Amino acid sequence: MKKDYSGTINKNTAKPSYFRNCLVAFIVGGTIGVFGQGLSDLYIYLFNMARNDANSLMLVTIILLTALATGFGVFDSFGQFSGAGAFVPITGFANSMTSAALEGRSEGVTLGIGASMFKLAGSVIVFGVVSAYILGAIRFLFFQS
Numbered sequence: 001m002k003k004d005y006s007g008t009i010n011k012n013t014a015k016p017s018y019f020r021n022c023l024v025a026f027i028v029g030g031t032i033g034v035f036g037q038g039l040s041d042l043y044i045y046l047f048n049m050a051r052n053d054a055n056s057l058m059l060v061t062i063i064l065l066t067a068l069a070t071g072f073g074v075f076d077s078f079g080q081f082s083g084a085g086a087f088v089p090i091t092g093f094a095n096s097m098t099s100a101a102l103e104g105r106s107e108g109v110t111l112g113i114g115a116s117m118f119k120l121a122g123s124v125i126v127f128g129v130v131s132a133y134i135l136g137a138i139r140f141l142f143f144q145s
Contacts, residue, residue, distance in 0.1 A: 021083050028085030036062055059090055066094035071102065096120040 036058050043054035069075040075095055079086045087095070097117050104116025118125070 024081070025083045025085035028082035029088050030085075032062075032085070032088050032091060062090055063094040066091045067098040070095050070098040093121060093124065 039061055040051075040054045040058040043049050043057050044051060047054075049057070066075060069078065075086070079095070086092070097120070100116045100118075100120050101113045104112035106112060107116075
């Protein structure tokens with residue numbers, strides 16, 4: 001019975017188009033990267049900013065645009081179309097925090113929005129900090145100049 005069920009599921013499951021998914025993700029992710037570079041260059045030339053300051057402002061702008069797109073429900077359909085390409089680390093992180101905050105807003109600011117925002121993003125922050133600490137300790141111990 002179990003084999004029959006598994007066979008039926010395997011026959012009727014839609015097979016993903018890996019080539020198409022990879023191509024769309026590559027194009028969309030690359031377009032987001034080009035957009036970010038364009039923003040950075042715009043900030044440098046338009047506001048006469050230093051490269052590091054322009055890059056920081058570009059990241060904040062992309063985070064803001066992603067949060068607004070998530071809040072208005074646009075990023076969901078965009079993410080469905082583009083797959084992994086839409087979840088370039090900064091946009092994926094902004095989307096996960098904003099969508100979790102929107103889900104928790106009915107429970108209030110502190111226990112709803114504040115607590116829900118870090119359900120998904122908390123693990124990213126924790127593992128990022130821990131891995132940075134480990135790599136920093138390795139660099140300090142073995143590559144000290």
